[in-house]
Amino acid sequence: MKLIFEKSIKGRGTEYVPRFDYIGLNIISSEMKREKAPGFPEIAETDLLRHYTELIKRTYGVNSGFYPLGSCTMKYNPRINEEVSSLKGFTNIHPLQPIETAEGCRHVLKLAEKYLCEITGMDKMTFQPSAGAQGEFTGLLLIRAYHKSRNDIARTKILIPDSAHGTNPASAAMAGFQVVNIPSREDGCIDLERLKELAGEDTAGLMLTNPNTLGIFEKDIMEITRVIHQSGGLVYYDGANLNAIMGQIRPGDMGFDVIHLNLHKTFSTPHGGGGPGSGPVGCKEFLAEFLPMSNYFTSSEDSQYEFPRVNVGQKSIGKVKAFHGNFLVVVRALTYIMTLGKEGISEASEMAVLNSTYLKTRLSEDYDIANTGNTMHEFVITMEEVKKKYGVSALDVAKRLLDYGIYPPTMYFPMIVKEALMVEPTETESLETLNKVVDIFKSIFDEIINNPEKLKNAPVTTPVGRLDEVMAARIPKLKYEKEIIIN
Numbered sequence: 475m476k477l478i479f480e481k482s483i484k485g486r487g488t489e490y491v492p493r494f495d496y497i498g499l500n501i502i503s504s505e506m507k508r509e510k511a512p513g514f515p516e517i518a519e520t521d522l523l524r525h526y527t528e529l530i531k532r533t534y535g536v537n538s539g540f541y542p543l544g545s546c547t548m549k550y551n552p553r554i555n556e557e558v559s560s561l562k563g564f565t566n567i568h569p570l571q572p573i574e575t576a577e578g579c580r581h582v583l584k585l586a587e588k589y590l591c592e593i594t595g596m597d598k599m600t601f602q603p604s605a606g607a608q609g610e611f612t613g614l615l616l617i618r619a620y621h622k623s624r625n626d627i628a629r630t631k632i633l634i635p636d637s638a639h640g641t642n643p644a645s646a647a648m649a650g651f652q653v654v655n656i657p658s659r660e661d662g663c664i665d666l667e668r669l670k671e672l673a674g675e676d677t678a679g680l681m682l683t684n685p686n687t688l689g690i691f692e693k694d695i696m697e698i699t700r701v702i703h704q705s706g707g708l709v710y711y712d713g714a715n716l717n718a719i720m721g722q723i724r725p726g727d728m729g730f731d732v733i734h735l736n737l738h739k740t741f742s743t744p745h746g747g748g749g750p751g752s753g754p755v756g757c758k759e760f761l762a763e764f765l766p767m768s769n770y771f772t773s774s775e776d777s778q779y780e781f782p783r784v785n786v787g788q789k790s791i792g793k794v795k796a797f798h799g800n801f802l803v804v805v806r807a808l809t810y811i812m813t814l815g816k817e818g819i820s821e822a823s824e825m826a827v828l829n830s831t832y833l834k835t836r837l838s839e840d841y842d843i844a845n846t847g848n849t850m851h852e853f854v855i856t857m858e859e860v861k862k863k864y865g866v867s868a869l870d871v872a873k874r875l876l877d878y879g880i881y882p883p884t885m886y887f888p889m890i891v892k893e894a895l896m897v898e899p900t901e902t903e904s905l906e907t908l909n910k911v912v913d914i915f916k917s918i919f920d921e922i923i924n925n926p927e928k929l930k931n932a933p934v935t936t937p938v939g940r941l942d943e944v945m946a947a948r949i950p951k952l953k954y955e956k957e958i959i960i961n
């Protein structure tokens with residue numbers, strides 16, 4: 475397939491917008507004017523549409539089919555969210571416009587804060603962070619600010635289990651902490667004895683991904699938060715995968731002090747293409763004074779809707795993002811929560827766990843499941859034994875799945891499982907789809923035993939075959955390099 479630049483024909487399709495000279499080029503000073511034309515492709519509207527339709531056909535998304543990317547919650551995003559978030563009152567606003575002209579938007583933020591605090595058991599929330607990882611970073615800064623405010627400055631360590639999401643240790647390091655690894659037991663849960671040994675006067679806190687990356691709910695959770703609190707540390711809940719527990723149990727009630735959510739996973743904003751996302755951070759009241767600062771929308775005293783989390787105090791950690799983060803993602807999340815209602819929210823998590831458990835049970839007829847305990851919204855297959863026996867790896871299975879028309883699971887993560895395939899079917903898949911997926915996995919297992927070469931060469935039906943992943947990572951070609959000559 476040709477690039478759109480290669481389809482460009484000089485002078486074609488250039489009449490969509492008025493020429494520059496009509497709108498007065500001389501208002502731009504000469505040092506700001508570009509010397510060369512920007513090199514936009516010139517193409518007729520029909521060809522433009524066909525080009526992008528062709529690209530759509532070549533990509534794969536949640537709307538194309540099953541997408542079990544573990545930990546990423548690639549579920550169906552209801553269209554009504556898009557409808558509401560494209561209302562002009564939400565899209566045609568400016569963060570600096572007079573406060574009394576944006577009451578509706580403030581209401582959205584306030585209501586979203588109320589519902590999400592209710593769901594998580596927290597007291598206050600900021601919507602500034604624009605991703606889960608940035609939420610983690612923000613939450614850890616709250617923990618740091620808290621200890622500093624008490625002059626408790628020897629607390630430099632954050633404890634993180636080896637079953638945590640990969641962003642957890644990275645965020646802790648970014649926030650200036652030293653990361654201390656807690657090993658998992660055979661059953662995939664935290665080694666409580668080791669935790670007790672490690673928690674002490676230098677512990678700033680514990681970061682817990684729950685359910686962890688094996689899909690397992692930490693069963694000693696109350697004891698875990700108690701041990702950390704007793705040592706003087708705080709407990710952080712990575713709530714990116716809240717669709718496993720929402721409406722069933724609340725991190726705030728389990729003793730957690732801070733949480734981040736991924737609105738672009740659990741609360742149904744399309745994601746995977748690099749954003750925009752939203753990773754709001756909720757906390758208990760005693761941490762609220764440290765929340766990020768939002769120093770606009772603060773002046774009006776007679777406003778009907780008080781702005782959530784206006785924090786102009788000296789103790790705030792400052793801003794982590796301009797204004798209020800990605801507002802339209804919050805609109806989508808609020809729409810989702812309000813259309814589902816209280817019953818719908820808990821039904822969604824029940825379905826997430828039921829779908830995952832069903833798929834795990836059926837796949838375990840052929841495949842080995844790592845740490846076979848009670849898993850929640852996801853589970854991890856290990857191809858270690860199969861690889862030893864038949865020479866077929868997790869990568870080979872993932873590539874072969876593409877030939878059968880479904881997206882592969884997350885591969886080689888979590889790192890505590892060898893030859894891992896991490897499967898998260900999500901709550902929006904039907905029984906028929908899950909059964910079809912079971913058939914596909916069974917056919918592939920058949921091939922593993924009888925025709926392993928088929929897996930080694932996969933994929934063969936996709937527009938691009940198996941890539942040299944090392945070369946792609948080491949010498950990536952990310953730019954169209956041919957000289958573009960226009961005019």
Ligand SMILES: *Cc1c(COP(=O)(O)O)cnc(C)c1O
Nearest residue numbers: 545605606607639641683712714
């Ligand atoms: C996705 C995820 C994150 C990171 O979220 P981003 O929005 O990708 O930064 C953190 N923790 C868990 C458990 C996740 O699944």
